[in-house]
Amino acid sequence: xxxxxxxxxxxxxxxxxLYGANRSLLTLLTATREQIDWWVICLEDGDFMRxxxxxxxxxxxxxxxxxxxxxxxxxxxxxxIKRFAFNVAAALxxxxxxxxxxxxxxxxxxxxxxxxxxxxLFSGRKHLWHIREFVYEDYHLKYNFGKPAxxxxxxxxxxxxxxxxxxxxxxxxEADVRxxxxxxxxxxxxxxxxxxxxxxxxxxxxxxxxxIDPAKGQMTAVKAVNALARKGTPVALEIVGEIxxxxxxxxxxxxxxxxxxxxxxxxxxxxxxxxSIYRRLDVxxxxxxxxxxxxxxxxxxxxxxxxxxxxxxxxxxxVRHEETGLLYRSDENSLAHELERLLADDSLxxxxxxxxxKHVLQNFTISKYRDNFVREVxxxxxx
Numbered sequence: 485x486x487x488x489x490x491x492x493x494x495x496x497x498x499x500x501x502l503y504g505a506n507r508s509l510l511t512l513l514t515a516t517r518e519q520i521d522w523w524v525i526c527l528e529d530g531d532f533m534r535x536x537x538x539x540x541x542x543x544x545x546x547x548x549x550x551x552x553x554x555x556x557x558x559x560x561x562x563x564x565i566k567r568f569a570f571n572v573a574a575a576l577x578x579x580x581x582x583x584x585x586x587x588x589x590x591x592x593x594x595x596x597x598x599x600x601x602x603x604x605l606f607s608g609r610k611h612l613w614h615i616r617e618f619v620y621e622d623y624h625l626k627y628n629f630g631k632p633a634x635x636x637x638x639x640x641x642x643x644x645x646x647x648x649x650x651x652x653x654x655x656x657x658e659a660d661v662r663x664x665x666x667x668x669x670x671x672x673x674x675x676x677x678x679x680x681x682x683x684x685x686x687x688x689x690x691x692x693x694x695x696i697d698p699a700k701g702q703m704t705a706v707k708a709v710n711a712l713a714r715k716g717t718p719v720a721l722e723i724v725g726e727i728x729x730x731x732x733x734x735x736x737x738x739x740x741x742x743x744x745x746x747x748x749x750x751x752x753x754x755x756x757x758x759x760s761i762y763r764r765l766d767v768x769x770x771x772x773x774x775x776x777x778x779x780x781x782x783x784x785x786x787x788x789x790x791x792x793x794x795x796x797x798x799x800x801x802x803v804r805h806e807e808t809g810l811l812y813r814s815d816e817n818s819l820a821h822e823l824e825r826l827l828a829d830d831s832l833x834x835x836x837x838x839x840x841x842k843h844v845l846q847n848f849t850i851s852k853y854r855d856n857f858v859r860e861v862x863x864x865x866x867x
Contacts, residue, residue, distance in 0.1 A: 491861060492521045493612075494582060495591040496600045498550060500530020502756055503695065504779045505616045508647075508670045509593045513541055515671070515854040520861065523587065525578065527597075531756070548574040551598045551633070552625040564628035575602035582607040589642075589864060595619060595655065601637040610642035610864050615655050618797070622699045622774040631659065639663050642864040645857070648777045648798035666860060671853025672782050676841055677759065679788040684766045687748075688719045688827050691765040691789075693780045694772070695728035696736070696751075701771030701794065703736055707816035708769075708823060710743050717824055718748060721769075724761055726754040762787035767826060771819065775799045782848050785809070785840035790833055792822050806832070808840040 495513070497506055510532065513522050524543040526533055527550075536543040549567040557563045582590070582603060591612045592600030596619060604611035619625050619634075627633050638644060638656075644665035646652035656665045690709070694700040702723055709721045727733045740749050755761065762768070768784035770793035775781075777798035784791050785808065793799045795811035803809035810826055812818040826833055 490519060490521050491588040491865060492523065492586060493589045493591050493861070494523045494525060494578075494585075494587045494600075494603070495593055496597060496603075497524060497526045497532065497593050498597045500526055500528040500532050501754075502531045502535065505594055506532040508616070508779060509614075510535055510539075511671060511850060512853065512857060514539055515850050516858060517541070519854075519858050523585065546574060546578060548597070548599045550596050551628050552596045552619065553628060554623070554625050556626075560628075567628060571599055571602060575599055575606055578603045579606035582609060589861065595634065595638075596625065598633070598637050601640060605640065610867065611640065612643050612645060612860065612864060613638065613641045614645045614647070615651050616647050617776050618651070618654055618774050621654070622772070622776065623697070624699070635659055635661055642867055643860050645860065648801050650797040650801065651776050666856075668853065668856045668860070669848055670777060670779060670782070671850035672779070672848050673786055673844065674850050676786055676845055680763070684827075685720070688766045689722065689764060690719050690767045690769055690823065691722040691724060691761065692769045692771060693724040693761060693783075695725045695754075696723065696733050697728035698732050699772060699774065700725070701773060703732075703739070704771040704794075704816050704819060705769045706736055706739060706745070706749060708819040709748055710739075710745055711816055711820040712824060713745065713748060715824075717827075719823065719827070721749045722765070723749065723751045724753070724755070758783055759787070762789050765789050767792060767823065769819070769823070770794060770799055770803075772799070773797075778802055781809075782844055786844040786848075788837045788841055790826055790836045790840065792819065792826060794819075802843075804843075807836070808843045809836055 522541050524536055525546050529545050533543055548571050590600050590604040590609050593614050595615045601611055638661045641663045644656055644663050646665055646667045649667055652667050692702055692705045696702055709719050712719050768789045768791045770781050773794055773796055775798050781791050781802050791809040793803050795813045803811055805811045810822040812822045
């Protein structure tokens with residue numbers, strides 16, 4: 485029997501830390517190594533590159549520019565053209581390497597960079613584009629040449645891979661992208677982690693996990709804790725994550741001081757040890773109004789930590805109200821109400837924790853993530 489040669493794929497990552505997009509990419513790389521020979525190019529060095537090296541995955545740092553901006557630089561058109569010219573030069577260099585290394589396909593792990601599309605064009609390879617963010621709605625970023633630039637390059641892709649139905653609706657259907665697309669949920673586990681049964685803390689421990697940024701809604705969680713404290717129902721809140729927006733962090737800390745909430749709220753920074761986070765929490769809060777999917781939500785569910793989450797976007801695809809979690813629909817008062825209800829009802833709490841773990845195993849496994857991605861790779865190679 486003839487053994488098929490594994491395809492060689494070059495994947496692009498736009499940052500060096502182990503935040504959600506890179507963690508999901510790392511899972512994909514390690515899960516598909518039997519089917520795919522990977523080569524990764526990253527914009528910068530960091531924990532992600534070290535993880536790749538430790539896993540024996542070939543990787544290289546090459547400088548290129550993001551194709552988005554948050555705060556315009558005057559004149560923005562000049563800086564946009566300068567960035568594009570820099571990326572054209574970088575893409576020509578990388579395309580030469582692609583041809584030399586006989587790479588079969590190009591994969592891009594984020595929609596904030598067009599470098600993969602450029603390299604695919606210059607090297608004559610097909611492009612698989614993973615869309616993992618809303619861009620405008622979640623991080624309030626703008627494309628350097630506007631939304632038509634994304635649509636132009638997206639329409640050249642052999643396949644668009646959306647991490648949720650919400651992403652597909654917003655970034656493909658509503659954006660009038662005509663390239664073929666598929667929804668593939670991220671996979672986190674194939675076997676659920678063992679969880680130790682323990683009594684909940686006397687003062688319930690809630691947590692919110694993610695980079696400290698308005699997009700993640702930490703202030704809503706803080707205000708909900710304040711509302712409960714004023715009612716005589718104290719809940720402690722742990723805010724886990726690096727500071728992404730210093731002004732927002734200062735706003736939160738100022739509010740905590742003004743409301744005298746220091747005894748209830750603490751910041752613990754970023755950690756790669758996710759088990760340690762969820763094993764000390766009684767409930768997880770997801771307050772992002774525009775979450776593309778919600779890796780953190782799935783993590784909490786698989787560790788048996790009930791989730792109270794904002795009812796929108798990708799979060800609503802993961803959490804089924806009163807079945808695999810609780811959804812709130814407006815502000816901090818709505819969040820406080822659902823949080824109080826969860827913590828006051830032992831039967832509801834236990835039922836959600838159990839059903840959520842089963843839900844993860846049915847829908848967010850690494851094997852399903854792997855098989856769905858490999859299927860798309862094989863499909864693109866036949867085009």
